[in-house]
Amino acid sequence: MAYQATKAALQRLVTDGTVPGVSYALIDGDRVETGELGVAAIVPHTEPLRAGMTYDVASLTKVVGTLTVTLQLLAEGRLTLDAPITRWLPAWPDARVTVRHLLTHTSGITGYIPNRNQLGAADLTRALLGLHVGPTFNRRMVYADVNYIFMGWIIEAILGEPVQVAVQKRVLTPLGMTHSTFTPAQPADCVPTAVTVDRGLLRGVVHDPKGYVLQRRCGSAGLFTTVDDLVRFCQAYCQPEASAGVLPADWVRRLVADWTPNGHAGRSLGWALTATQWPTAHRVIWHSGFTGTYLVIDPLTRQAMVFLTNRVHPVAPNLPYLDQRNAVIGTYLAEKSRESPMNPSIY
Template sequence: MAYQATKTALRRLVSAGVVPGVSYALIDGDRVETGQFGQAALVPTVEPLTAGMTYDLASLTKVVGTLSVTLQLLATGRLRLTDPITTWLPAFGDSRVTIQHLLTHTSGITGYIPNRNQLNAAELTRALLGLHVGPTFNVKMVYADVNYIFMGWIIEAILGEPVQVAVQKRVLDPLGMTHSTFTPADSHACVPTAITPSRGLVRGVVHDPKGYVLQRRCGSAGLFSTVDDLVRFCQAYCRPERVAAVLPPTWLHRLVADWTPNGRAGRSLGWALTATQWPTPHRVLWHSGFTGTYLVIDPQTAQAMVFLTNRVHPVAPNLPYLDQRNAVIGTYLAEKATI
């Protein structure tokens, strides 16, 4: 394995000051190369980035955790894509929205919640359930955390336990992701995220404001993990037959399809879709997290990339990162075809 262009692009993110540091893995079947560049923290003191550090995955929680449990429920018939979400969330009140709408971000659920970050969990729950369905319903993909917050509550209604508890028991533990957790025991083993006026330096506690309030009942954010654990997850995604009880193969193999209503929005269940031309034209799965994390998985070739940064440290949102992140993905997709 070489991936020299990809690793050069990763180093450039650090040397240009776009991110403090990068931890990565490049996966070709059972062959894996991992590494890290740069710093874990810049303030209040500079700390070197070392192997095995834990990252706040932010929205990767959606696909690693919440989607995985959802696919289990679909595979066992306890859930159907066509089910109205009001079956489990009657307080929402709009029966047009289905499980498939939540999973593909085509629910159209929208609305403004005043003083959202100052609400407690009960108040935020009521406010989210009070949102309305707007004009993008069923016609446009609009990425929104609320879809996977609702999905987490539906999982809780079916299984009788908070979504994060279900993810730990049904996904992380059986896959052997022993360093993945929603409640890190050692904050100093975690890479810090932003410094906020109300919370100071956020480290070892979920960065996402809604996740911070909802805690175990949040299906959109809150998971912490390491490069090695995410390698296990990506390899399982490429060979789901080995872990069929955790990642149902029939559903995993269908994820490279566009599941949006018009079939042209570049979105699967949970995952975003991109394309590669090697060895033949086909779709590739990817997803990102606000804190500066992403996964790219090509199930057809059993190749994947794990990319972890804390791009929001010490301040968010760090907009220059987004264009350069996409460029790195493009470099990786082009280069992996030559490996």
């Protein structure tokens, strides 16, 4: 495996000071290359980035955890895409919103919650259920954490346990993701995120404010994991039949489709969609996390990229990172066809 252009793009993120460090994996079927660039921390002092360190992966929680449990419940017939969410969340006032709307971020749920980050869990829950549906409902994809917070509460209503408990039992443990957790026992093994006014340096505790308040009942953020565990996850996604008890193959195979209500809003269940051209033009799924993480998976060619960084360290939001992240994804998608085990020209 080479991926020289992709690795050079990752190195530039570090060299230019856009991020402190990067941990990555490049996956071609059963072949995997991993690496670390830069440092884990720059405050309160510079700290080396070690192989196997744990990252707060923020919204990757949505697709690794919450979506996976949702796909299981869909496969089991305990959940249907077009059922109104009021079936499980009776306090929510608008019966037009369905499970599909939550999963594709087309619910249009919006509204302002005063002093949101200072609320306790019960008050935040009531406030979120007091939001309303806006004009983008059913026609535009507007990414919002509330969709997967609600989805986590639906999972809790069906299974009788908090979503993060369900994810641990139903996803992380059976896939052998042994270094993945919602409650890191060794903060020193975690890459720190932001330095905040209220909470100081965040290390081994969730960065996301809503995740910090809701804890086990948050389906939108909270997962801590490693490159190696995410390699396991990506490889399972590329061969779901091998992990059928965790990843319903029929559902996973169809995630490259546009699942939005009109079929044209460019979103799958959980995952964002992009395209690649080899061996023929086809869709690829990807997702990012606010802390500076993302996964790109091409199930057709069994290729994937794991990218973990702490772009919010020491200060969020670090907006220049976003354009450069997208450029790295573009470089990877352009380069990966040349690296594919399916491509006879590499032999």
